[in-house]
Amino acid sequence: MAMTVRPVSRPRRGLLEQSYLWEVARGLGVTFRHFFINLARHCLRLAGLRAEPGAVTIQYPDEPAVLGRRARTRHRLLRRPDGSPRCTACLLCETICPARCIRITAEESPDPAVEKRAKTFDIDLGMCVFCGHCVEACPVDAIHMDADQVELAAYSRGDMIWDMPALMRDTK
Amino acid sequence: MDKTLRFTLDGRPIEARLGETVLEAATRAGVMIPHYCWHQALGNPGNCRMCIVEVEGAAKPQVSCRLPAREGLVVRSISPAARRAQCSALEFHLVDHPLDCPVCDQSGECGLQDYYMDIGRYKSAMREDKAHAGKRLALGPHIMLDQERCIMCTRCTRFVGQVSKSHELGIFGRGHRQAVDLVPGRALDNPYSGNLADICPVGALTDRDFRFQVRVWYLDSTESICPGCSRGCNIFVHTSTRRPWQNQGRRLARLKPRFSPEVNGHWICDEGRYGFLDFDSKRLGRVMRLKPVSEELSWDRAAQEVAAALRRKPVEGLAVAASGALSNEDWLAFKELFVDTLQARRFLFAPEPDQAGTEDQLLRRREKTPNLEGGKALGFGTKIESLGWDSLAGDIEAGKVWGLYVIDRDPAQAWGGRSRELLERLDLLIYQGPRQCLAGELAHYRLPATAWLEEEGHFTNFQGNVQGYQRALQPLGAAKPDWAIFADLERRLKP
Ligand code: SF4
Ligand code: SF4
Ligand code: SF4
Ligand code: SF4
Numbered sequence: 001m002a003m004t005v006r007p008v009s010r011p012r013r014g015l016l017e018q019s020y021l022w023e024v025a026r027g028l029g030v031t032f033r034h035f036f037i038n039l040a041r042h043c044l045r046l047a048g049l050r051a052e053p054g055a056v057t058i059q060y061p062d063e064p065a066v067l068g069r070r071a072r073t074r075h076r077l078l079r080r081p082d083g084s085p086r087c088t089a090c091l092l093c094e095t096i097c098p099a100r101c102i103r104i105t106a107e108e109s110p111d112p113a114v115e116k117r118a119k120t121f122d123i124d125l126g127m128c129v130f131c132g133h134c135v136e137a138c139p140v141d142a143i144h145m146d147a148d149q150v151e152l153a154a155y156s157r158g159d160m161i162w163d164m165p166a167l168m169r170d171t172k
Numbered sequence: 173m174d175k176t177l178r179f180t181l182d183g184r185p186i187e188a189r190l191g192e193t194v195l196e197a198a199t200r201a202g203v204m205i206p207h208y209c210w211h212q213a214l215g216n217p218g219n220c221r222m223c224i225v226e227v228e229g230a231a232k233p234q235v236s237c238r239l240p241a242r243e244g245l246v247v248r249s250i251s252p253a254a255r256r257a258q259c260s261a262l263e264f265h266l267v268d269h270p271l272d273c274p275v276c277d278q279s280g281e282c283g284l285q286d287y288y289m290d291i292g293r294y295k296s297a298m299r300e301d302k303a304h305a306g307k308r309l310a311l312g313p314h315i316m317l318d319q320e321r322c323i324m325c326t327r328c329t330r331f332v333g334q335v336s337k338s339h340e341l342g343i344f345g346r347g348h349r350q351a352v353d354l355v356p357g358r359a360l361d362n363p364y365s366g367n368l369a370d371i372c373p374v375g376a377l378t379d380r381d382f383r384f385q386v387r388v389w390y391l392d393s394t395e396s397i398c399p400g401c402s403r404g405c406n407i408f409v410h411t412s413t414r415r416p417w418q419n420q421g422r423r424l425a426r427l428k429p430r431f432s433p434e435v436n437g438h439w440i441c442d443e444g445r446y447g448f449l450d451f452d453s454k455r456l457g458r459v460m461r462l463k464p465v466s467e468e469l470s471w472d473r474a475a476q477e478v479a480a481a482l483r484r485k486p487v488e489g490l491a492v493a494a495s496g497a498l499s500n501e502d503w504l505a506f507k508e509l510f511v512d513t514l515q516a517r518r519f520l521f522a523p524e525p526d527q528a529g530t531e532d533q534l535l536r537r538r539e540k541t542p543n544l545e546g547g548k549a550l551g552f553g554t555k556i557e558s559l560g561w562d563s564l565a566g567d568i569e570a571g572k573v574w575g576l577y578v579i580d581r582d583p584a585q586a587w588g589g590r591s592r593e594l595l596e597r598l599d600l601l602i603y604q605g606p607r608q609c610l611a612g613e614l615a616h617y618r619l620p621a622t623a624w625l626e627e628e629g630h631f632t633n634f635q636g637n638v639q640g641y642q643r644a645l646q647p648l649g650a651a652k653p654d655w656a657i658f659a660d661l662e663r664r665l666k667p
Contacts, residue, residue, distance in 0.1 A: 058207040090274035091387045094415075103417050106384040112307055116384055139274045 016034030277376030312360030404633030457649020482565030496541030
């Protein structure tokens with residue numbers, strides 16, 4: 001397409017706008033409106049008159065973050081009743097992962113009913129985009145993103161890669 | 173006999189030869205009718221009922237694999253009635269099927285999976301428990317059987333009856349207990365057993381060595397020619413480079429037959445199929461001078477030094493050991509370098525005894541290299557005689573040979589314990605090839621060459637068919653095709 005020029009007219013500002021005083025007052029108006037609405041809500045709630053909660057500030061990271069029930073957090077690999085990993089190494093999660101951050105290698109399982117299991121299972125959380133596709137793809141419900149852990153910083157890229165024992169540590 | 177008939181399939185005109193079935197004619201015309209038991213080379217028992225179609229004027233749907241094409245026949249394979257019949261056939265196949273696609277190696281190339289997704293009856297009407305049968309039964313060195321996944325198409329038993337004629341498999345029992353199994357006291361060890369994994373339309377028969385290595389949807393496929401013997405079977409090379417941590421890091425995942433009516437039909441032998449899977453082991457990638465001073469060289473420097481060394485003594489004492497592993501392109505450059513330019517007299521290229529093996533009536537040939545015929549076209553084997561390893565050893569011991577240029581061949585396989593002593597007697601030993609071997613360790617110069625999958629070229633098979641193969645993988649390190657190395661040397665040696 002050929003390049004075209006589209007003229008855009010500058011907004012015209014009057015004296016009132018250029019002095020900023022009116023705009024500052026308007027902005028403070030919004031702030032104070034929220035302040036008093038919240039104050040009123042908290043007071044009414046304390047007095048037991050109204051159920052609607054007022055807004056609160058969370059003192060993160062001094063206080064733990066409150067996560068939604070369906071928040072996607074760090075992955076967890078689930079176990080069978082006998083404690084072995086539920087993953088059958090079908091590689092569907094590795095295939096669907098848009099960040100290509102899952103690496104699985106498979107091996108023969110000693111249990112004939114299981115047949116195939118993961119030998120290694122690594123997720124590079126430094127690359128993961130937390131989309132949850134892996135959880136959706138899994139046919140045996142072996143991977144969840146509900147470890148409720150969002151602080152995943154590490155001192156090196158290598159330490160961002162979680163292996164199978166780490167991903168299974170907090171699953172019963 | 174060559175009469176052509178015309179019939180209509182789903183509103184499309186199809187041409188059939190006299191005696192052909194509707195399914196055969198449709199397949200030839202590129203129209204896919206679902207089927208399991210029919211195979212072009214194994215006949216049409218008509219037991220899977222998947223190819224069922226609606227025929228205008230007929231009271232009931234019919235199986236197209238047993239329906240001879242007739243002039244003016246009107247057949248529908250995707251009409252609601254035909255689809256309903258195919259759907260019922262599929263439901264019967266799934267009655268006892270474990271649907272363990274997540275662990276099944278066939279997943280991604282499975283006929284059952286494809287039609288199941290296509291026909292789309294995802295909810296089972298079954299209330300009963302599935303019958304259980306044997307899982308992961310190793311039938312022989314190469315093939316694994318899962319009886320639960322079998323749909324009783326009998327392709328495997330027909331293969332061992334009609335093609336390999338080894339009769340190791342049979343169908344035992346009836347009803348829910350019916351199962352494919354080994355004939356008592358036998359093992360599935362015929363030299364063509366690998367084909368069973370290809371013809372089994374589901375995951376009941378799978379390759380043991382491919383098991384759990386890599387998912388099939390990660391593989392790339394390239395058309396190639398098997399270099400295992402002078403038959404030159406047409407194959408697909410399946411490589412795994414997208415996920416390097418899969419397949420134990422090996423780039424070559426498996427070889428599969430490619431249909432060729434005049435060379436190999438639908439089959440390949442196990443020697444070829446499983447013989448090249450260590451493709452990436454012991455590979456050479458650096459251009460080296462090893463003696464007298466070990467040093468890595470550039471190609472330019474190496475070619476300069478090798479060219480000078482080849483001229484150092486009278487050419488009568490120079491022997492060249494090559495093999496039918498050279499492509500037609502390599503053979504031509506080989507001839508131009510050693511015959512036309514250097515005028516060497518001592519050549520060894522016959523397959524004795526290190527490159528000879530078993531042959532049979534079906535495919536395998538005695539010469540275990542793909543392209544002796546290409547050399548013959550240039551006079552190797554007709555005008556130029558090949559030495560034997562024994563006479564070459566005699567000449568080295570008698571001091572008649574001072575230099576040996578070895579191209580992708582291992583003298584140690586022919587000379588055994590004597591090889592080190594013989595090779596160390598030489599004033600000049602040059603080894604050119606893709607893999608390390610004793611000659612490569614003892615050589616003065618070691619030149620890395622690309623292996624078959626890393627170059628493109630042509631092989632001429634024993635019938636005289638010139639067949640091209642494509643490049644499937646990137647060369648390793650500094651490796652160059654043999655013809656390029658020969659051409660470089662020739663340019664420097666030309667008067
Ligand atoms: S959440 Fe998304 S990006 Fe992260 S591992 Fe799963 S599929 Fe990959
Ligand atoms: S999709 Fe589930 S079963 Fe398959 S490899 Fe991933 S975690 Fe394992
Ligand atoms: S094992 Fe495979 S080829 Fe043999 S009958 Fe069963 S489905 Fe057919
Ligand atoms: S018959 Fe020869 S060319 Fe064919 S697969 Fe076997 S070894 Fe390869």
